[in-house]
Amino acid sequence: MATLTFTRDDRYNAFITMLDNAETGPGKLSGIGIAIKDNISTRGIQTTCASRILEGYLPPYDAHVVTLVKKAGAGIVGKTNMDEFGMGTTTENSAFGPTKNPADTSRVPGGSSGGSAAAVASGMVRMALGTDTGGSIRCPAAFCGIVGHKPTYGRVSRYGLVAYANSLEQIGPMARTVSDISLLMEVLTGYDPRDSTSVNCPYAHIPDPDIRGLKIGVPEEYFGEGVDPRVASVVWDGISLLERKGADIITCRMPSMAYALAAYYVTCTSEASSNLARFDGVRYGPPADTRQTWHESFQERRRDGFGTEVKRRIMLGTFALSSGYYGKYYAKAQAARQQVRNDFLRLFREVDVIAGPTMPTVAFRIGEKTDPLSMYLSDILTVPANLAGIPAISVPCGTSEGLPVGLQIMGPHFRDERVIDVAYAFEQGVSR
């Protein structure tokens, strides 16, 4: 056993809770300090989801992934800032103040795993855990210039993850190199009976940069309306690099992209309206007033405890599931979700991976995005992978206006190894 000690200089507000030191042991992650997003339960360490409603909550158990990283010898450095319950694309929706982007402190780091991304990008930690419901690992990875991977749905246990939208979200690795992503995937994957969607599919792989003959599909929709032409140009340069390394580039179509964002927001808000009903002040968080009636106490607690975006999403989901509207919103969203899945399954019969930008723009200025719909629209390129449950990685691919741009690689279900190989080939190609 060794003890890691940490500096408490958190100039980017990346952490909600910082520890002074951590025990590390032998194993694949021996001696490595790791940051954990604050919606992942850590026994005895405050876990808030960046919400007032969970302030002071000390989980009585570790999430499965926390048990795994500890067992692999890593030391937990602290809990990172995020958009409240994962609801946002900038890490501005935090009860603990916004995180700043280490690449440019006037910019957001992306979200919702913005604290994890900033902690890694600034060198405070070597690696971090994030969670990705609609792009929350890949967006901040792209905006901060690091690597972030959303594993195939089911490959990493969600036991101990505070649920927001169960059918979409996965815990995944964030790091500065693809090799570290691969290393962390070895530790995080595998069967856990406590998550009923867990699949027994361990990852044991050494990244291989040989992509000769690999077919890379590039959907036109990933370079369509709303995508900044300067970002598109940087990403095309990246795709050309993969072509020079021997891959075949094939342009293709994904018609279901027209519905993907609406399908995503109807689904995630519906699931949130149910999941967040548990925050009533009875079992954790600032306490309910037991002299009041149930509804009075419940409403008061949630009025004071939840931020605006969380309230909005709970109400949108309540509305989408309400009698008379279910068929118009939720049922249609599930049909659209199936179309997205079908589009990917069709494309993966013709190509090995799909590539495009991770985000349609570079990082926004802090305070720039004030209306929720325009914020939602920036998730258009990341949500399809969550709707389909496929693996997707974002790897740094140069800059536009001096700010990082991410190249996104998506692959078929349970082919995380393949998208990691392509990201590795790209990373090696850039650094040569």
Added chain:
Amino acid sequence: MVSEKDVAHIAELADIGIEKEELAEFTGRFNEILDYFDILDQVEQGTRGGTDLVNIFRDDIVEDSLPGDEVLANTLEKEDGFFRAPRVM
């Protein structure tokens, strides 16, 4: 289009407790977002919904659970090993 009255009703159903002065702002944003969701009207009815996934159940075997004092550690309102909750009636 939803009205401020509708939004107040949804807030009541969701036990979300929003303030009267917030209603106009919430209603405006709500309608912008719902207008965007209208694109789902174009999704063909024939598209199969749901998934081909099946439920996974485990055998109903009693296992160890967390000790009661740890479960109750995050609340001040407890009595005889139970959580105290607000009045239901």
